[in-house]
Amino acid sequence: MPKTTMNPFVAQQPAPPETLVRLLGKTGVTINGDAPWDIKVYDETVYRDVLTRGTLGLGQAYIEGRWDCSRLDEFFTRMMRADIDEEMGGWGKLQLLGDILRHALFNLQAPERAFQVAQLHYDIGNDVFEAMLDSSMSYSCAYWENAHTLEEAQTHKLDMICRKLDLQPGEHVLEIGCGWGGLAKHMAQHYQVNVLGITVSVEQQAMAKERCAGLSVDIQLLDYRKLQGQFDKIVSVGMFEHVGPKNYPIYFATVHRLLKDNGLFLLHTIGNHKTALYTDAWIDRYIFPNGKLPSASEVSNAIEKKFLIEDWHNFGPDYDRTLMAWWDKFSRAWPELQFKYDESFYRMWKYYLMCCAGYFRSRQGQLWQLVLSKRQSNRIYRSIRPGANS
Template identity: 80%
Template sequence: MPKTTTNHYLSAHPAPPDTLASLLAGAGITINGNAPWDIQVYEESVYRDVLTKGSLGLGQAFIEGRWGCNRLDEFFHRVMRADLDEKMGGTARLKLLAEIIRHTLFNLQAPHRAYQVAQQHYDIGNDVFEAMLDSSMSYSCGYWQHAQTLEEAQRHKLDMICQKLDLQPGDRVLEIGCGWGGLAKHMTQHYGVQVLGITVSVEQQALARERCAGLPVDIQLKDYRELHGQFDKIVSVGMFEHVGQKNYETYFATAQRLLKDNGLFLLHTIGNHKTALHTDAWIDRYIFPNGKLPSASEITGAIEEKFLIEDWHNFGPDYDRTLMAWWDKFNRAWPELQFKYDESFYRMWKYYLMCCAGYFRARQGQLWQLVLSKRQSNRVYRSIRPQPVS
């Protein structure tokens, strides 16, 4: 834990407004209580910010050290399980409505905005991600059914994807959102395929090219809407969350155009438990600008008449465990990282990982892998659920 730059931890706790105290009590949380998930408020301004800005104000106040919590993941689990975000009133509710209007009126993921998320998040520094992730640098949910470690969970996930795609030697594979090249490397080394991977991150492209050097892998800095050609298989892991509802039709139409008639398309994405017309304001501001988590109905509506669903696999609870493993690695690496990043970054990153863990633990968040095919396909598909790896 970095040294604090304030004396809030020694100050008296200001009294909370009855409205907030009552809301949190409904989730089993006591302000300035003794349970590990109870929040400790050090400045009265926290209450004002939460009441006027909602989740954005809560997160900003945490980054600034104005409140704390011993088990932030459990705090968020309880808040989201009780759907407190839907019960906020006053100015915070108006802010939420403003976010809904913004997402409704504007295409926040238009081509000219495609690279913003990379500039703000994925390009912050490869050292953070190398410290936090497994050796494959998989920045997506691991598959823990037969795994004991993060390394195993991510390796099992990569191989499960390859098996679900029925990869064959010589297949030409498109990876939409290739990250740092972990899946591309795995597919070529173990299944003898050729891969075109695209990313909107300069830092990811550079490291992915380095990690895949000498392999039949081409990593390009490109938006998916710019793609041409034909591919035997298409895979997209953890990228669909940046597409946006206004672009779902274009995204799936592009994949349909690029996939050979007998091919397979695997989509790996976070899914929301219901259709939401906005993104959490704090996540949008600090972590993933312009992001939008799809619901099941939004996906099915967008793929209708384009693809058939061969398989739909949900292992959302595995993301909770993945996020906590990432936090453990990041926290242990902080003594080295702190020479480049400040305390505010540490608190922001902790808040990000812990609120996401709570989101999946509360079952608001799902993790879906869909295997899609064209109606023209003549293959008979059998769903894959890997057995334990010896």
């Protein structure tokens, strides 16, 4: 693990602002305390940045090594259980107002912006994701019921999706946001379906094509709004978080247009515990630009008059375990990765995985799988919960 370059003698630093001490008192986190979730501040500029820039200032200071914490996941869990992160989001009022207005006034997920998240995040280097993920390269929540390893949990998730979709040999399946081709490969290999997968990532497309070679799978670099055709089943895993509320109508209208009347659509997405006006500034800047997590009411309002909800499955706690498994694999692979990526990247990636683990552990974050059908459908649907009664 990289060592911080900052002065570790925290006792020499001035006392932290009373505002921060009082706020953190609600969480059980102490500045320069001895608990694993306490933070060690090495530079007093951290206080200024947090008070003026909120969560963005906190995250940037961590990347730069100006503070540290031995159990970041527990630090974030305590912060989010007490909703302190939301109070911090209000600091730096000009920045907050700018974030709210940016989401309100602009379509941050418009077609001309669709490829930005790939350029910043998904195309950083396949070696990072290969080191961190399971062999299927599934970059979404695993299903841990009756699973003991990440490999098992992701395989169970892939198969659960196929069973929920009631895939039949010869069907034509559309995958919106196919990643590195893990689900497409699984569907084609084990359920003998024909798959069209789309992605906005050049790196993902190249690897997915290679991994699915010889199978009835077509991987295209394409924005979902340009899709044409008719499909028996449609699935989207971990992509809806990039759609944005302004585009929910066209997203669901597109899926409705592409889906056959008797078909099924499975939507796998992270969900927020409440409707938010903006995205966390640090996540937006460093990890997922232009992203926006939906609330349950936003999803249900968007599908009204377009789809019926056949099933709504929440297994959000499984994402905490998934993220910690990813971190374990990434940290063990770091001795090899460090020759290509610097210490700032290591700290950014750790911060990302740990704050997301805290998000789900605190129950602010949910993970939903919805199975949707058209009203014209004449099928009778039965919910699938593999392993629930085993």
